[in-house]
Amino acid sequence: MRFGLILSEAFSGLRRNASMVISVVLVTFVSLTFVGAAILMQMQIAQMRDFWVDRAQVAVHMCTSVSDSDTCVEGLATEDQVTQVRAGLDGDALAPLIRDYRFVTSEEAYEDALEQLGEDYADILTPDQINASFFINLKDQGQSEVIAEAFGGMEGVEEVQDQMQYLEPLFDALTIATYIAVGIAALMLIAAVLLIGTTIRLSAFARRREIGIMRLVGASNRFIQTPFILEGVLAALIGSALASTAVWAIVTFGVGEYLRDRITFVTTWVGPQDVALVVPVIVLIGVVLAALSAGFAIRRWLRT
DSSP states (O other), rough: OHHHHHHHHHHHHHTTTTTHHHHHHHHHHHHHHHHHHHHHHHHHHHHHHHHHHHHEEEEEOOOOOOOSGGGGGGGSSOOOHHHHHHHHSTTTTTTTGGEEEEOOOHHHHHHHHHHHHOGGGGGTOOGSSSHHHHHEESSSSSGHHHHHHHTTTTTTEEEEEETTHHHHHHHHHHHHHHHHHHHHHHHHHHHHHHHHHHHHHHHHHTHHHHHHHHHHTTTHHHHHHHHHHHHHHHHHHHHHHHHHHHHHIIIIIIIIIHHHHOOOTEEEEEEEHHEEEEEEHHHHHHHHHHHHHHHHHHHHHHHH
């Protein structure tokens, strides 16, 4: 089998169906860009989750003089109640779950509040109105419910607060956005597969006399089919290359030069190393779908 002849036939078919090939390239480009963006978004969510899970804390807020919780009927938490919480954290039941913890007194929390709000609030707030709190770092953030069960409802404890509860809605929203991108990518990939099949059938119809002559001289089906499959693969490769460039541009300029400077609370972003992992996946998806679609289309046409 002469590879040069097969390749020339493939390029000839691309020239004859230029408008359809451009359509295939564009649809493949858009769909694979969505695929790459969805993969990168999921990578970003995983990095953010790992970062925040490692740093999220469980806060045990003690009662203040103005707390209205059922566990704060006696007002400001007493030293005995604070000691009881500390003993629970150091006890045999919870100590294996806790990496470390720190205790912030009402006075320290009051000073921090004034630094954030300004000295003007010194005439409005008093230390006994600010919670003294235990901030707990767990070895496994998934065990936060154990802390809530241990101290929730205890006298002198106003609230047990898991900081991850505030981040989960953000992660859920980003995951939904990923699913939407995957859905759009799937629809576009289906359109690309159908376009590739249509392009191959049109190309085969335009060269039906050549195919008939090749059959008469004893050419094998594999020899006849290969140029058509190459047509689809080459069109998909161009679309994959454009999609890879778009994904690289999104990460380099969209993430690296825009989002990184504006969203400062996120410290871990996807980067070139992640693009290097995504690009081969994009190219592989494009080539495999194109080869399967083109091969199926030309085999069906040859049987008719």
